[in-house]
Amino acid sequence: MKRIDTNLDYFAKIFNVEQSPERKPVKMDDDEFLYLFPLTEIDDVVDLESRLLDDCSDFKEKFISYITPKGNIKCLCKSDLKYFVRTLLRRLFTYSLASYYSWRGFRGNFQIGNLTIVQVIFDITKSKFKTxxxxxxxxxxxxxxxYAKQRRAHLKKMNSS
Structure with missing residues (x-):
């Protein structure tokens, strides 16, 4: 039910529709928050986008603190930067979900380039790597x-053997 409510909130923001005054945002406890990740379905991404666009909640801070890798970065070189961004992506998406996305949405895929998640990933990366x-x-x-589809196929092959 919460997912339907957040999806409706997301579409209401897109189409500039006022929310009914009797609805109040649902408070989420920390344990429930951890079960959201990694995202496994397209609806989960829509739900996450709507929650990130909701400015009155503390969800965005929880989200950023959860997906940000906690280890110390030894050097600020490009290999560490690539590892950092890939770690963020692995915490967010399963390979099977990522295989339904492309940057521009070609070949029947969903577009990831215009999502708020991408901006949040950049903001987190910019806070660690200033340049x-x-x-x-x-x-x-x-x-x-x-390459998410190839990684998924490779993992499936390794698990079956």
């Missing part, structure tokens, strides 16, 4: 999304 450009982070995300 990183948005284009470079986007390139890492594009590459990770592009």
């Amino acid at each position: 990183v450009s948005k284009q470079y982070v986007n390139l890492i995300i594009k590459e990770w999304i592009r």
Whole structure:
């Protein structure tokens, strides 16, 4: 039921529809928050987007603190940057879900390039790596999304043998 409510809130924001005054946002406890990730379905992404667009909740801070890797970064080189962004993506998406996305939404896939999640990933990366450009982070995300289907097939093959 919560998912339907958040989906309705997301579409209401898109179409500038006023919410009914009797509805109140549902408070989420920490244990329930952890069960959301990694995202496994398209509806989960829509739900996450709507929650990130909701400015009055503390969900965004919880989200950022959960997906941000906690380890110390030894050097601020490109290999660490790539590892950092890939770690964020692995915490967010399963490979099977990521295989339904592409940067621009070609070939019947869903578009990931315009999602709020991508901006949040860049903001987190920029806080750790001060000189990183948005284009470079986007390139890492594009590459990770592009090869998600192959990684899923490889893991499936390894698990079956």
